[in-house]
Structures are given as structure tokens and as C-alpha cells.
Amino acid sequence: MFFYNLRLAWISIKQNVSLNLLMVCAIGLGIGVSMSMITLYAMMSGNPIPEKSDQxxxxxxxxxxxxxxxxxxxxxxxxxxxxxxxxxxxxxxxxxxxxxxxxxxxxxxxxxxxxxxxxxxxxxxxxxxxxxxxxxxxxxxxxxxxxxxxxxxxxxxxxxxxxxxxxxxxxxxxxxxxxxxxxxxxxxxxxxxxxxxxxxxxxxxxxxxxxxxxxxxxxxxxxxxxxxxxxxxxxxxxxxxxxxxxxxxxxxxxxxxxxxxxxxxxxxxxxxxxxxxxxxxxxxxxxxxxxxxxxxxxxxxxxNHVVPDDNRVMLALSFMFLAVCLFNTIGMLLARFMGKVSVVGLRRALGASKFSIFYMHLVEVALVGLGGGLFGLLLSYLGLFMLRESVEGIEKLATMNLPLVLMAIALAIFASVLAGIYPAWRICQISPAHSLKTQ
Amino acid sequence: MEIRPILSAILRNKTGAILLAIQIALTLAVVVNAMFIVQQRLKFIGRPTGIDIENIIVISSQGFGSSYDHEQTVFSDLELLRAIPGVKYAAHISRFPLSGGGSRSGFTSTTDSDAESVGANYYFAQNGTIDALGVKLAAGRDFLPTEILTGEQIDNGVVASSVLITKALAEKLFPDGNALGNLVYGGTGDSSRVVGIIEKMHGAWVSWDGLNQVLIFPGLRKDSGQRYLVRTEPGQRDRLIPEVESVLEKASVSRYLDRMEPMSEMVGRSYDNDRVVANGLIIVIVLLVSITGLGIVGLASFLVRQRTKQVGTRRALGAQKYHIVRYFLVENWLITTMGVVVGTVMAFGLNYWTATEFSLPKLDPVFVPVGILGIWVLGVLAAAGPAKRASNISPAIATRTV
Structure with missing residues (x-):
């Protein structure tokens, strides 16, 4: 079922490439900015000697x-x-x-x-x-x-x-x-x-x-x-x-x-x-x-205030930035899914349950989120590179390790699925009769 | 104006409008606070230093070995440096201002031990050092060569007869304005006479609130590390760095040069954090405004597309093109204004949080109207395209089924 939905999602994304690319960009920007800040914060707030830091x-x-x-x-x-x-x-x-x-x-x-x-x-x-x-x-x-x-x-x-x-x-x-x-x-x-x-x-x-x-x-x-x-x-x-x-x-x-x-x-x-x-x-x-x-x-x-206040404020602002990107994505998803009303109506008429419609659309959103995550990773690499170039001695901090890379992708998918819940819920409310009426 | 029907149209299709209003609210809150922080940091970085930073090369020389003679090295090095064409002044100083490293102590203007002492960043330098820094004397004179203490004298506790202080320090120590010619006391009761007052000079630590409180003693401390200031003719600095370096390298002294760079670069590093915060926030502002602008375009286009038939009908019933444009612009303005109202509250809330949690300064309220105006302009610009498109919908569309 998951792979079937994945294939459907891919087909659906190809139907409206430009809008989906816009969504990937919006999610990517949000992830890129927030992951740059998260990386700095995570590296700064690390425990240098976890095995005996309490002794x-x-x-x-x-x-x-x-x-x-x-x-x-x-x-x-x-x-x-x-x-x-x-x-x-x-x-x-x-x-x-x-x-x-x-x-x-x-x-x-x-x-x-x-x-x-x-x-x-x-x-x-x-x-x-x-x-x-x-x-x-x-x-x-x-x-x-x-x-x-x-x-x-x-x-x-x-x-x-x-x-x-x-x-x-x-x-x-x-x-x-x-x-x-x-x-x-x-x-x-x-x-x-x-x-x-x-x-x-x-x-x-x-x-x-x-x-x-x-x-x-x-x-x-x-x-x-x-x-x-x-x-x-x-x-x-x-x-x-x-x-x-x-x-x-x-x-x-x-x-x-x-x-x-x-x-x-x-x-x-x-x-x-x-x-x-x-x-x-x-x-x-x-x-x-x-x-x-x-x-x-x-x-x-x-x-010793090892993590400077500036970084905490920047982290908070970057999360608000991510939130704006996500609200933007919700808007685009609503517009995108509205364009699929007739197809969804037909599926419902042929017996698809509300849940399977909901699930199908979340898979599509997650796929867009994955794209956004990858684009966001690229942007955060760019952001961290610019940081390393402009500040001396920050090399070890402005570097992503594997857990942070995985976190970026997970955050992108999680955030986009969160953004997709409402649009997907709206689309699964379509009544089967809808497809039978207009055309 | 058709505000009421527009409002009810918005209310009938709330979701898009609410989403956009939330975006605008968040954008306003972040942008207002970010602009404020950027302005604060740029002001902080751009404070006048009193020093001719752009034309100075800073050099550290580290001596070693038993044959190293710091006094001899400094004298011969300065002679070599002064002989280079294009070098206006070359001088020695114990530490570099604005480098983040230096010494500070408390000073008073009386022997009264209960008097509150004033913290000042102090240096050891010679006659001519103030010229190499490019600082100006507001009153009095530079050190005389005879006043300069040797390393031995300083180690043996000989007290400097004269001292230079900045105007900012003079005003704190002598509020009556009679600093020149008076005595300044150190913690142990030693005193030196103020022979000159420096108009303005920054000290070592950019985030210390006493940055302008500087005091210079005449002396050359016995130190294996020596620091030179080379002030060049305007525009000659970068050309002279390699020459200065090779002249010093050729001198047969057991030392190595561990710093040789424009003073502006050293000062730039002291402000690294502030510069990065400012640049980072500028990027965030630009991206945020673009994204929200796109969001406005998106919603407006969606609404126009959804109402093609209605617009056609209105046109068929006699509405002018500008009525249609006005309708969509007013609708968009109502949505942005809802966002802006919520955003203003959020902007102050965010600032309250940063001010209480992180001792960041309180928001200058002027940024709020600036931000609101900016968002309104953004809204009109972003909605103009879709509104124009709407006005071009043909009245004939009313007769067709879409």
C-alpha cells in the first residue's frame, strides 16, 4: 500500500511540477535556515566528556x-x-x-x-x-x-x-x-x-x-x-x-x-x-x-554561558522562520489538493475510504518534504560554509555530523507532514457524489 | 467602498485568509525584532574609535633566547620601520587597542581611600605612539622622551611622572573639568600627572561599557613580546605590508613575527559575533519577506481564479476595471491588516521574551510602524499582479459555464 501510494504521489507531483517545486523551495528554505542554527547550537551545547561529566x-x-x-x-x-x-x-x-x-x-x-x-x-x-x-x-x-x-x-x-x-x-x-x-x-x-x-x-x-x-x-x-x-x-x-x-x-x-x-x-x-x-x-x-x-x-x-544568548535568540527566530515557511506550504497544499477534487471524488465513488485518501495525500506531502529536506540540507551546508568563511575559529562548530544530517531530513518530513494534515483532511471530506456531478 | 461584502467573502472562505494572516503576523514579529537587532549591532560595530584604523598595520614580534634585548630590538625596529617610504609613523605600544587583550585597573583623583575608583584600560607607550594611533589631543601635550620609563624602572616600581588619559576618563575622574595638570592615583596610592587629554580612543574590549576610558603610561616594559603600530599614508597600507615584513625579517634579531596584519582585520575579528548576527538576520529578513510575498501572490491568484465567473458577472453588470482591482486590493489589505494587528502584539511579545530572558535591549517602538508600512507595501505590490489579471477578465465570461 505504501509503495502504491508512493507511486501515485510521484505521478501527482509530476502533474504540477512548478507548484511542487515551490513547496520544496519553501520547506527547503525553512530547513536550511533552522538547521544552520540548530547545528551551531547543537555543537555549542555538546557535552565534552559525557562519561564522567557529573563527577x-x-x-x-x-x-x-x-x-x-x-x-x-x-x-x-x-x-x-x-x-x-x-x-x-x-x-x-x-x-x-x-x-x-x-x-x-x-x-x-x-x-x-x-x-x-x-x-x-x-x-x-x-x-x-x-x-x-x-x-x-x-x-x-x-x-x-x-x-x-x-x-x-x-x-x-x-x-x-x-x-x-x-x-x-x-x-x-x-x-x-x-x-x-x-x-x-x-x-x-x-x-x-x-x-x-x-x-x-x-x-x-x-x-x-x-x-x-x-x-x-x-x-x-x-x-x-x-x-x-x-x-x-x-x-x-x-x-x-x-x-x-x-x-x-x-x-x-x-x-x-x-x-x-x-x-x-x-x-x-x-x-x-x-x-x-x-x-x-x-x-x-x-x-x-x-x-x-x-x-x-x-x-x-x-x-560560563558557553552558548551565547545571541545563538539562542537566532535559534528561536529561525524556528519562527520555519513556521512561516510551513504556513506558506499549507496554503500551497490546499491550492494543490483543490485541483484534485474530481480525481478524489472518483476514487471515493469507487470505494476508497476516507482514511486511504488521507493516507495517500500524506505520503505525497512526505515525498515533497523529503525533497525539501534534501534542498534544505544543501542550503544549510551553504550557510555553514559562509559562516566558516566569515568567522575565524568556528570550523569545528559550523560542521554537520551524521546525526544532524538525519535530523534535517527527519525534521523536513515531520514538518511537512504536520503541514499536510489539514489539507489532506480537507480533501478526504470530498463526497463521492462530487465526481459524478459537474463533468 | 465595498468593505462589508469583501469581509463576508473573506469569512466564507476563511482558511486561506487565516493562513496568510498568520504568516504575516509571524513575519512582522520576526522582521521588526530582527531589524532592531541589526540596527543595534551595526551601530555597535560602527562606533567611532578615535583611531586611524584603516591606515595602521599591527605587528607583534616575539623575542627568544638569552641574547635577546627588548629595548635594543624596539629601537632598531622602529628606526627601520620609520625609514620605509610611505610610513608616516611607527611606534611601540604594550597591547593593541580593540584586540580583546589588555590590562585594566581602578584609578581615582584623590588620595581618599573611600573614593569610588574608575575602571580604565591602561597601556604603556612612548612619545609618538599617539601619532601612530592617529588619536587627537584635546588638550595638553604628548610624552617627552625624558619621561619614558625603562623596563628596569617599571619592574622596580618606579612611578611614571606623567600620564595621558582620554576625555571620557577625564570626565569621570574630574567632573569639574580640571583634569589637565592634576594627579591620577592608582590603587596603591602612586600618582602621575595628567599632561595630555586624548579626544577619543577606544580600549581593548569592545563589549566593556568603559571602552572609552583609557590611560597611557610612558614606558617600555620588559617583555619578550613587543607590539608595533605602523601608520601609513592613506591608501598605502596593503602595498606596504610585504615590505614592512621583509624589512623586519632581515633584521638579525632572535625573534619571530607572530602578527602582521591590517588593524582593521584585527578589529573586525573583535566584532565577528556581532557582524555574523547582523548578516544572518539580514538574510533571514530578505528570505522571510520574499516567502511571505509569494504567499500573498499565491492566495490572491487562487481567489481570483476561484471567482472568475463572479468577476465576469460584475463586469457585465457595469463594474469598471478599477472596481475589480480595488476589490482585490482591499480584500488583500484587510487580510494583511489582520495579520499586522496580531503581528504587532507578537513583535512586542517576542521582544519582551528576548529582553527578559537574554538581557537584550528593549525594542525601539519606531520599528513597528516601519515594519507595518513595509508589510502593507509588500501586500499591495504582491496582490497587484493577480488583481490586474482579474480586471482583464472579460464580461462575456458571465454568459458561459466555467
Whole structure:
């Protein structure tokens, strides 16, 4: 029955090609515009680490100005996103989390031993050794640096596959050295391509950038001074003229993550944080009310407004656009089906049930919807292409994956069938007598 | 006018009219809000910066190795750059304005520790940097070469004797208008004297509401990354980029250039999101208006075709052609107006939602009449063709059976 209807639908569409093409265009435009927006939205609101996003927590304590709450870049009051060095050192010492890592961005110039590669600047993730196990970062060669290297801040480095390809031609480079600044750093491991989207562990500068290509121990900064990338915020007027004074200041520039696998450790860690802050209050620090926060990955993405409001508004507008296209299609379908009154009357007179007429027309509409979906896919590819061309760094977001492609087609068919229900219902009301009268 | 019979004709065949009215309502709601957002964004992007953005090349040089001397590099680089024909000014600055990166701090005009501090984006630069930016002094003078602090001095906490501030910052710090010659205090109580007031200059972050509050200290910080501004003769910028690059590459210094581009491109990136939103919405507006226009044509043609015989009869009974045109135009106008009435409510509803949910600004009501007028014009234009066709129906058709 379905295939019979499909064949009938095809014949019917061929009878009025121009009107059907118009419908395909209308549905296609609606799908093209809305799928471009849905794609951006879906890519932006993805979960970067679904397997343990509810066990990883961004830790925040409110060490800010007593007179004024910390505000994010859009002026919303919140807990500070980062920590001072003093507090980070205490957080790093807690034994409650299963794993934990403090981190910030350093900036180093890599001077390759290989003359064919020119020196280049590189943002380096300075972090603790748990970073890799905590965030499920896959290693190809070697592994993370040792506990003692972590504590002492030894000059060791974990490099990404891309860096290994560039500097060592893709070989197992464990034990080799990389010169950065005045020092040599020994490679302990090479990780595979790893690019969580969004880059949830540090959302201060760019949510959808690339992960770093070099990783070195957090503690190197305890004995060396070097350039840092990323944000440094302060509220307290402090005279800072040396590296030591900077490390002892209330400036905040360090992110801290903890893996807390169950409610028990979560509560325990929260209590521990509170007791730390209360104890510090006695020493005159933390002038603000107790206001600590543990946010798991999903909550953290919300707190940071990773999906910009603009995208939500554009998504809503694009759905309204799709609605206009569908109402337009309903109008065209009504006109189209009116032209079939006599044929339908004849079918009814020959014994076709209302339902089979209804079904037959929905199949026809679905076929038009499929055409609209394919055309819409083409348009959304075009739209996303234009986006990639006009905005730097959006490549990974403005890309459709298979589920989104299937969704586009499903949405087109669903939407057109929805649009077809009323016209199909109208046409199946035709009385059998109709065909016998006029002609 | 035959409004009553037209209305009853519409009511007898409601479906098409209702569908079109819904389309028009949605279209008006979206178009009005989209036009408003587009206008906001274009205004935001087009704000005057005070800087000669179109004629500036921005360059970052990243030094490395133990032999690298930042001061020596900057002096020799600037000398090389200034010698290039077509280069009007070349200067150094600690960070680029409008790049999204920079430093900010609170400043006051008194030593009173309870005084509310004013946030300002601060830079380190030398004498001549304001010429390279192309910003104008409203009062006072540029830095003197003797006022420029060295990297060592800055690291050791030496306080700058002089400072340049923008007019916007001056008005906040010194509401009485006596900024020039007065002292500006930093958070630690250090003070510097205002020697010049810059008419207008944008700072680092385009979405910060203190974008115009900028302060420049005289100094050259000890930094491995150095930034240059090269301001060219008008129209020479693109031609000079390769030349500037090769001159700097030839200098035998252990560094690499990690940025070399027109300032307008860098600034453009800071506004990427706003530009994409504006362009995307313009596309949506155009498509939406076209689709709705087609919808109007479709319904009008359908109604004309359905009433061929009636039109013929009216013509046979003495109606003029313009009566027929008027009939269809008025009918169409009634339908669009129904849509527009609902659409106006929806437009404000949509804006209420975006304003409360997403802190987007409140709709400027002027866009509503503009949108309504636009839809009316669209309606008349779209219905004109079918109405004209209707008026050409021959009176003789009344005598035939169709």
C-alpha cells in the first residue's frame, strides 16, 4: 500500500511540477535556515566528556573584594572563576578528591633542534599530573611525569601528537628534549589528538578553541618566572614588583578541577572547602560571605554561558522562520489538493475510504518534504560554509555530523507532514457524489 | 467602498485568509525584532574609535633566547620601520587597542581611600605612539622622551611622572573639568600627572561599557613580546605590508613575527559575533519577506481564479476595471491588516521574551510602524499582479459555464 501510494504521489507531483517545486523551495528554505542554527547550537551545547561529566567539578571560592561581588565579562555577579596561587596550593594539598589538578596557561617559545622548523610561540597548559587521567586524555607513547617531578616542578613535558609530528617526525620521542627559553624540557609522554568541545577545563578566554599542544608541571612557576597567557584578575591594591610578591598576592589566575566520584566525597570536599575559608577568615582573608561553589561539567558550561544568548535568540527566530515557511506550504497544499477534487471524488465513488485518501495525500506531502529536506540540507551546508568563511575559529562548530544530517531530513518530513494534515483532511471530506456531478 | 461584502467573502472562505494572516503576523514579529537587532549591532560595530584604523598595520614580534634585548630590538625596529617610504609613523605600544587583550585597573583623583575608583584600560607607550594611533589631543601635550620609563624602572616600581588619559576618563575622574595638570592615583596610592587629554580612543574590549576610558603610561616594559603600530599614508597600507615584513625579517634579531596584519582585520575579528548576527538576520529578513510575498501572490491568484465567473458577472453588470482591482486590493489589505494587528502584539511579545530572558535591549517602538508600512507595501505590490489579471477578465465570461 505504501509503495502504491508512493507511486501515485510521484505521478501527482509530476502533474504540477512548478507548484511542487515551490513547496520544496519553501520547506527547503525553512530547513536550511533552522538547521544552520540548530547545528551551531547543537555543537555549542555538546557535552565534552559525557562519561564522567557529573563527577568532575570546577572548584570556586569567593576570595574577592568585600565591597563588590566578582562579575563575569557581561557584568553578571558570580563567584570568581579562578584562584590565587596561595589558595591553589592549599586546594592541591587536599586528599579528599580522587584526582585533582590546578592549572593555568604559560607562554613559551619553542626552539626546535631541527633547523627546518622555525622557532614558534606556544601556549602551554601548566597543570598537575592528574589532569590526564581525570580528563581521559589518551597517550600514544610514554605517560605522565612522576609524582616527584610534579611536586618539584621538574622541567618535563607531555606533548600532543601534532607537536610530536612537527618536532620529532612522529617517532616515539619519550626521553628526547625540547628547548624552550633558556631550558631543556624532557618529553615523558605523547598524547593522541584531544580536543574537547567546548574546552570546558578553561573557559576564560575561548570556549571553542583548540586544546593546548604542550603540557608541563604546574609547580615550575614555584621556582621560575616566565610569561603567562590567560587572564589575571585582582581587586586588592597590592604593590607587586617581584615574582614572589606576585605569587603571594591575591591576584587570581589559576583554575582548579577535582574528581569527586560520589555524593559522599562531594559533601566531604565541600565541607573541607568551607572550613578552609572559615579558617582563613580568622586570619583576615576572604572578607566576603561564605560562598563556595562546586559545579560539575554541565553546570560549569551553564555558569560560563558557553552558548551565547545571541545563538539562542537566532535559534528561536529561525524556528519562527520555519513556521512561516510551513504556513506558506499549507496554503500551497490546499491550492494543490483543490485541483484534485474530481480525481478524489472518483476514487471515493469507487470505494476508497476516507482514511486511504488521507493516507495517500500524506505520503505525497512526505515525498515533497523529503525533497525539501534534501534542498534544505544543501542550503544549510551553504550557510555553514559562509559562516566558516566569515568567522575565524568556528570550523569545528559550523560542521554537520551524521546525526544532524538525519535530523534535517527527519525534521523536513515531520514538518511537512504536520503541514499536510489539514489539507489532506480537507480533501478526504470530498463526497463521492462530487465526481459524478459537474463533468 | 465595498468593505462589508469583501469581509463576508473573506469569512466564507476563511482558511486561506487565516493562513496568510498568520504568516504575516509571524513575519512582522520576526522582521521588526530582527531589524532592531541589526540596527543595534551595526551601530555597535560602527562606533567611532578615535583611531586611524584603516591606515595602521599591527605587528607583534616575539623575542627568544638569552641574547635577546627588548629595548635594543624596539629601537632598531622602529628606526627601520620609520625609514620605509610611505610610513608616516611607527611606534611601540604594550597591547593593541580593540584586540580583546589588555590590562585594566581602578584609578581615582584623590588620595581618599573611600573614593569610588574608575575602571580604565591602561597601556604603556612612548612619545609618538599617539601619532601612530592617529588619536587627537584635546588638550595638553604628548610624552617627552625624558619621561619614558625603562623596563628596569617599571619592574622596580618606579612611578611614571606623567600620564595621558582620554576625555571620557577625564570626565569621570574630574567632573569639574580640571583634569589637565592634576594627579591620577592608582590603587596603591602612586600618582602621575595628567599632561595630555586624548579626544577619543577606544580600549581593548569592545563589549566593556568603559571602552572609552583609557590611560597611557610612558614606558617600555620588559617583555619578550613587543607590539608595533605602523601608520601609513592613506591608501598605502596593503602595498606596504610585504615590505614592512621583509624589512623586519632581515633584521638579525632572535625573534619571530607572530602578527602582521591590517588593524582593521584585527578589529573586525573583535566584532565577528556581532557582524555574523547582523548578516544572518539580514538574510533571514530578505528570505522571510520574499516567502511571505509569494504567499500573498499565491492566495490572491487562487481567489481570483476561484471567482472568475463572479468577476465576469460584475463586469457585465457595469463594474469598471478599477472596481475589480480595488476589490482585490482591499480584500488583500484587510487580510494583511489582520495579520499586522496580531503581528504587532507578537513583535512586542517576542521582544519582551528576548529582553527578559537574554538581557537584550528593549525594542525601539519606531520599528513597528516601519515594519507595518513595509508589510502593507509588500501586500499591495504582491496582490497587484493577480488583481490586474482579474480586471482583464472579460464580461462575456458571465454568459458561459466555467
Amino acid at each position: 568532575l567539578f570546577a572548584v570556586r571560592i569567593d576570595n574577592w573584594d568585600p565591597d563588590e561581588a566578582y562579575t563575569d565579562y557581561q557584568g553578571r555577579e558570580t563567584q570568581p572563576f579562578q584562584h590565587s596561587y596561595k589558595d591553589a596550593m592549599v586546594l592541591r594539598s587536599s586528599t579528599i578528591p580522587l584526582r585533582k589538578a590546578a592549572m593555568y596557561k604559560g607562554y613559551f617559545v619553542v626552539e626546535p633542534a631541527n633547523d627546518t622548523v622555525a622557532p614558534y610561540g606556544q601556549v602551554v597548559r601548566m597543570t598537575d599530573r592528574d589532569f590526564f587521567a581525570m580528563f581521559n586524555v589518551p597517550f600514544i607513547y610514554g605517560g605522565v611525569w612522576s609524582e616527584s617531578a610534579n611536586d618539584l616542578g621538574e622541567r618535563v613535558v607531555v606533548i600532543a601528537k601534532e607537536t610530536n609530528d612537527k618536532l620529532f617526525g612522529g617517532e616515539d620521542s619519550v626521553g628526547r628534549q625540547i628547548k624552550m627559553g633558556e631550558h631543556q624540557y624532557t618529553v615523558t609522554g605523547v598524547i593522541d589528538t584531544w580536543n574537547p568541545l567546548p574546552m570546558f577545563y578553561d573557559l576564560n578566554n575561548k570556549a571553542f578553541g583548540d586544546a593546548e599542544l604542550l603540557f608541563m608541571p604546574f609547580a615550575i612557576i614555584s621556582h621560575s618566572e616566565f610569561d603567562r597567557a590567560g587572564n589575571t584578575n585582582g581587586w586588592k591594591a597590592e604593590r607587586i614588583n617581584s615574582h614572589e610578591e606576585f605569587l603571594n598576592s591575591e591576584n587570581i589566575w589559576i583554575q582548579f578541577w577535582a574528581e569527586l566520584p560520589d555524593a559522599f566525597t562531594q559533601d566531604a570536599f565541600k565541607d573541607w572547602l568551607d572550613s578552609y575559608v572559615l579558617e582563613q577568615k580568622k586570619l583576615g582573608r576572604f572578607p566576603r560571605p561564605l560562598n563556595n561553589a562546586l559545579d560539575n561539567v554541565t553546570q560549569w558550561l551553564e555558569v
